[in-house]
Amino acid sequence: MLNINVKTTVAAAVITLAGVSGAALADTTPHEQMQPVATSVAQILQETKDDQRVSLRGQITKQISKEKFIFTDGSGEIQLDIDDDLTAKTPINPPVEVEIIGEVDKGIVSDTEIEVKSYTLVN
Known part of the structure; x- marks a missing residue:
């Protein structure tokens, strides 16, 4: 049971970080x-x-x-x-x-x- 909760927490953290990075990259416009x-x-x-x-x-x-x-x-x-x-x-x-x-x-x-x-x- 503990092993499943750890995997779920790690997966949620990875998805959250990927979403933040993706959003940050999506909002950048090349200066030119x-x-x-x-x-x-x-x-x-x-x-x-x-x-x-x-x-x-x-x-x-x-x-x-x-x-x-x-x-x-x-x-x-x-x-x-x-x-x-x-x-x-x-x-x-x-x-x-x-x-x-x-x-x-x-x-x-x-x-x-x-x-x-x-x-x-x-x-």
């Missing part, structure tokens, strides 16, 4: 497939949280360092952080119109910026 939540600089500065995905169209007006740029869309300005492996493939020579997809980076010490994941030059 997440829909952008903000589409203007003003909205990003007022409403977004750290790491939220954003999509913007506007102009890179100035390069301030190797990976830092200033972007405007008419609603405000924000700094972009564009990894040099992206700019090596598609160089940026401000001023230039772009469409970008990235993540909000709300710095503890610095201002909010966008970590650019991809961009397209617009003619």
Whole structure:
């Protein structure tokens, strides 16, 4: 009798753990497939949280360092952080119109910026 209860308890625990793991995996969406939540600089500065995905169209007006740029869309300005492996493939020579997809980076010490994941030059 005790042996059956132990087997039942172990089986129930395994099923429960499998269910939790399955549920956790089912709720994860690959980062690349997440829909952008903000589409203007003003909205990003007022409403977004750290790491939220954003999509913007506007102009890179100035390069301030190797990976830092200033972007405007008419609603405000924000700094972009564009990894040099992206700019090596598609160089940026401000001023230039772009469409970008990235993540909000709300710095503890610095201002909010966008970590650019991809961009397209617009003619």
